[in-house]
Amino acid sequence: MTQLVLASASPARLAVLRAAGVLPVVRVSGIDEDKIADELGPGAAPEKVVTVLAEAKAAEIVPGLAADGLTDVVVVGCDSMLLIDGELQGKPGSVDIARRRWAAMAGRSATLLTGHCVMRVIEGNIVRVASDHSATVVHFANPSTADLEAYLATGEPLQVAGAFTLDSLGGWFVEKIEGDPSSVIGIGLPLVRTLLERVGVSVSELWRTQSVL
């Protein structure tokens, strides 16, 4: 059975994969994301940036796998970016900033760009690579003041890019999406499945369960 190695520290990505039947090994890359983005130049398309960062994250962890006996694996690299009016949204970090973000984004939409890279490693060597991106539009609701203040008080939106989550309290305040919901949580399952096919792996080979009932 082929082992999936997730090149990401994100608990949300891990949770999505587990719910979808895959128990990955986690290896976190230490790449300098800003440096790589800078090298692409200021005019680089965001779609290009997330894809190159996903590739860099996957590539960086491959050399360390052999020491752990992980010589026959698929490595998945991930990068996400949330844009409102073409502007990158980071983690707010404070209640005040999160409140201002929500004042600006309530009733409007954002675009979540997801880059993924899948590397097929056999006998310790990268034999095939596939990468691509997907885009999902997220339409935010207009929370009441009471609900928004309660949401900010939980701390949840402060630590996540775009000041919302889809799979937790923030789900009350996302009116609808156009695209892949798993990509909004952190890892785009249909995109990863397609990339796996391109490197010659069926996603079902990675499933740890033959009976989920």
Next chain:
Amino acid sequence: MTQLVLASASPARLAVLRAAGVLPVVRVSGIDEDKIADELGPGAAPEKVVTVLAEAKAAEIVPGLAADGLTDVVVVGCDSMLLIDGELQGKPGSVDIARRRWAAMAGRSATLLTGHCVMRVIEGNIVRVASDHSATVVHFANPSTADLEAYLATGEPLQVAGAFTLDSLGGWFVEKIEGDPSSVIGIGLPLVRTLLERVGVSVSELWRTQSVL
């Protein structure tokens, strides 16, 4: 703190609510769904059917709440229907039927209709009622034969309407959606929030956590 009573036996609905900060009391209604749908007549719009069934489920459990001391609550009734080409999709029940379903739906789309009814109960009496429906379009991928057979072998798609889930193995095979992802899993959070507002309750009053981090 107001208590939410979920008038549904669905573990998926319960899981969505829990992830979104609400720990409901579960009470399952024993209404005769076919009889109610029949009374609406053969020409009844599916949107109307899911809404009326949600109302009937909520109404049916209210009289029994007082005996359990549940006199100040909001009751949420739910009904869902998946349509492909206007045709209602039930649970396949067998691998053969699920395989035929997927042969027909791969690469195509379905519409998930969700009806919800929220009843505000104070001192044992229904004081306000709000109900409505939402619609979400689900676009299916084209799984490879190997992946589809592996999926069927897990048993997962046999027991769910439409032969897929969004929040488990089926997530690999849903290309994208247009609408509310929580409604596809079982309960439409933004719709329930709006209905709660219409009966004078803020969703944040129902949250069992003030710190989720």
